[in-house]
Amino acid sequence: MNMIKFKHFHKSKLVYRVTFLLLSCLVLFAPMTAYADTPADIANNDGYSIDYKYNPKGDVVISAYNGQILYGYNIDAKWPPASMSKLMTLYLLMQEMDKGKVTYKTKVTVNDKYYGISKLPMLSNNNFRKGATYTVDELIQIMLTASSNSATFMLANLVDKDDSDFVDLMNRKANELGMTNTRFYNPAGPPNNLLLQYKPKRYLQDDDNISSSRDFAILCQHLVTEYPEILKYTSKVNVTVKKGTQDQETFGTYNHSLEGAKLGYKGVDGLKTGSSDTAGFNTAITGKQNNMRIIQIMLGVEDWYDPPAEFNRNKMANAIMDLIYSKYAYKKVLSKGVHKVNGKEIIVFNDLYDIVRDGQKGKLIYKNGKVHYEYDREFISKDYNAPTVKYEDYEKYKTEQFFKHNLWWIVMVSIFSIIAGIFLLIYYFRPHWFKSVKMICTQKYQSLVKWIKNKRKKD
Incomplete structure (x- = not known):
């Protein structure tokens, strides 16, 4: 026993x-990006007092530069993005504007449909007047700052007049970008049932648009890097449109982390918030400090009827940004120029910059003419990788440069050498040709000298 x-x-x-x-x-x-601390933990460590019931459903921070995940908390949890859906509408509009058919000066008139949407209850809308005309520039600002659903439909219909076809386009684009947990039912983001008769005809389900923190980080990374000009709209704390007219309206931002706002954070200049009774409070934030732009997506701080929830969202977001900026930096990890690698000289053509975690050791990997900095980290999707710069064997490079800069002289010398060689061959095999040529040249020379002498005597 x-x-x-x-x-x-x-x-x-x-x-x-x-x-x-x-x-x-x-x-x-x-992985260094997997944090044990929840957003509420991080906020409380940063000096806030946040009840854990305000923890979001999901949160992620990435580098806009390379898509690297800097912090993650339930990043694939599915949740309604609410009015943050308007960012996909904006992305599609910007792509349409690239074609040149729509410009910032393009005008749109408030018709019965847009006026009707602006009067729907429980939605983010502004006071549109039937028959009023707005430019695309004005509508983008109204959509982003006032979160106007009506303005969103006006812009969406510039891309496609049929709402269902536009939502199809939203879903195709989400799939193209790798937003695997995303499904759109309308361009603006409110619960579909609140749109009443204005729901897209092929999307009649009483459902919310659905996405995840990861997916919206991908979308925002494309927006910020491909169309950085949108930040001139998203960075405004207060805006006035149609100033001095009967349609003048003033709006204040809902992004409380925006620099200059109630919970303003240094460097924050966008992007968009979203909230509803089903989504709680969401936010998509971008900001830049020390040449490092980050994007944070926070979804599902509840609940919508609890006043502190709206501001606790931004307190947690700000605390997480404090953490990120203290742990990560945008640094030069390799200078351009000549380097010795494994006993061989190579030339690097550009400085290599990367996002580096404090105290994290890495190594430079040289492969197939490209060099990158490698350490244990994750990226927001398979489409993102560590940044690279080109390199080449230095001796080969010097040879190429010599021929590049001396090509003209090389060609001229080669041609002269070929001609000289031909003459030498002729002289070797047909020397009498040269005697005849010499005799003719001598006679011509003597005739010329005689003519000159006679000319001088006459003068």
């Missing part, structure tokens, strides 16, 4: 040791 107990004791001890070892390995080798 004692022997059985002894064996059982040692077996338990062995299991404990193995378990401890495995857990230690997990902690040691876990």
Whole structure:
């Protein structure tokens, strides 16, 4: 009996040791982007006092530069983005404007449909007047700052007049970008049932648009890098449109982390918030400090009827940005010029910059003419990788440069050498040709000299 107990004791001890070892390995080798702390933890560590009931459903921070995940919390949790859906409408509009058919000066008139949407209850809208005319420039500002659903439909219909076809386009674009957890039912983002008769005809379900923090980070990264001019709209704390007319309206931002806003954070200049009774409070934030632009997506701070939730969203977002800027930096990891790698000289054509975590060791990888900085990290999707710069064998490069800069002289010398070689061959095989030529040249020369002498005597 004692022997059985002894064996059982040692077996338990062995299991404990193995378990401890495995857990230690997990902690040691876990990706640096996997944080154990929740957004509420981070905010409280940063000096706020946030109840854990305000933890969002999902949150992610990425580098706009390379799509690297800098912080993640339930980043694939599906949740309604609410009015942040308007960012996809904006992206499609910007792509349409690239074609040149729509410009910032293009005008849109408020018709019965847009007027009707502006009067729907429980929606983010402004006071549109039937027959009033707005430019695309004005409508973008109204859509982003006032979160106007009516303005959103007006812009969406510049891309496609049929609302259902436009939502098809939204979903195709989401799939193209790799937003695998995203499904749109309308261009603006409110619960579909609140649009009443204005729901897209092929999307009549009483559903919310659905997405995830990861998916919206992908979308915002494309927006910010491909169309940085949108930040002139999203960076405004207060805006007035149609100033001095009967349609003048003034709007204030809902992005409380915007620099200059109630919970303003240094460097924040966009993007968009979203809220509803089903979504709670969401936010898409972008900002830049020390040449490093980050994007944060926070979804599902609840609930919509709880006044502190709206501002706790931004307190947590700000605390997370504090953490990111303290841990990561945009740095030069390799200078352009000549370097010795494995005993061989190579030339790097541009400085290599990357997002580097404080205290994280990495190494430079040279492969197939490109060099990148490698360390343990994750990216928002398979479409993103560590930035690279080109390199080449230095001796080969010097040879190429010599021929590039001296090509004209090389060609001229080659031509002269070929001609000289031809003459030498002729002289070797047909020397009498040269005697005849010499005789003719001598006679011509003597005739010329004689003519000159006679000319001088006459003068």
